[in-house]
Amino acid sequence: MPPPAVRVVWLGRARYAELLALQESWLRRLQAEPGPDAGSSLEAGALLLCEPAGPVYTSGLRGGLTPEETAQLRALGAEVRTTGRGGLATFHGPGQLLCHPVLDLRRLGLRLRTHVAALEKCAVRLCELRGLRDARARPPPYTGVWLGERKICAIGVRCGRHITSHGLALNCSTDLTWFEHIVPCGLVGTGVTSLSKELQRHVSVDEVMPPFLEVFKETFKCTLVSEGPN
Template sequence: MRCELFDLHRQIVPLVDSWGWQKSIVERRKPLVGIDTDTDEDHSDTLITLQHPPVYTLGNGNSEKYLNFNIEDSPIEIHRIDRGGEVTYHGPGQLVLYPILNLRYQKKDLNWYQRSLETVIIRALQSAFSIKASTIEGLTGVWVGDQKVAAIGIMCARWIVYHGLALNVTTDLTPFEHIVPCGIKGRGVGSIKQILQKASNGREHNDSELMDIAYESLIKEFAEFFQLSLERSPDLYL
């Protein structure tokens, strides 16, 4: 299946812009979705890759008890959005992937899709950085030891899924201290850069190189897992 790739992984894109792009793509694709794959005219998926400026996002039905501050006096921008999950942080140095996939061509199972995104991240970390990551039963996301390095939050309309995953590459982890990330208490948050520095006795790593390596590995594993043919588009036409 064809998948249009919008590569903005080196760019800092406001959350409201990317959210608007996703909603526009989903609305455009909805009328193409048939009852089954024989009548389905929605034959092209989309993948948007980018970074965000500092922002907290709260998912559907999110409880403000996971904020360690008054929501009216947030230290940084905060948005309620239409994904599942609790509060999380996005910021520069975090690689965000927004796949907009028609699961009728994959498997109509949202739990399977979330587990699949976790598998893609785990494979990418192993392949690119020799980092052994894993999942934790009952929790969503990808972990290295007791530290969460990637968060996942999705939404679905007519089996078209959107939102996606956020991988901490060189992210400043300080803003996570002001929230209970994803509502999970007693566990930490980590980044690829932090893990590599610890493993190499503090050796410095080039931030932009780490981001490029993480990006290339992640989209490669993504395309292979979901059997998609990535076609790079010059820019968003929305």
């Protein structure tokens, strides 16, 4: 049996709202499709990718931002959104690879926990390919990928009816000062970092896209089919 196919949709530099709208479209599409037990040969879903066009703070199902904090962040010129993913508050912005896999886990033979572990493995492997061999995943509440006490990749997902949404945010050349206005993911005493900071050179989202897609394909054991936004 051939490996399941996953559509790759690269939005380029895009507004966070555009990514969420496309995610909702794919969620409705997958939810309307018959399950794999019905003998369908439909794709497993889509891998939605973008570089955020502007600063956005998001909070998850566990909250993370008070009304006062929200007002302060908006005064800085940032967008603030409440999302349905797991976790607390984090930041998305230019210089970050934002990856939202909208997948039917049944077609990939995965459970939610193994899906999260696979996302972590993708980010760890990408760091290793860039020479950062100390990158590692840590158990909850430290979900994500870390270099010591510095988080380089945040992960927060949602899953309903076996279909995932949201995903990971990998700091490539992100302006890390934006993180100073929150407690990222509610973890006091930890920091954030980026590929550019660790490697002491500019690492763009465009640079990491090809190796990230290769790592995703290998980790999720799927084929990738590219297309533009729809």
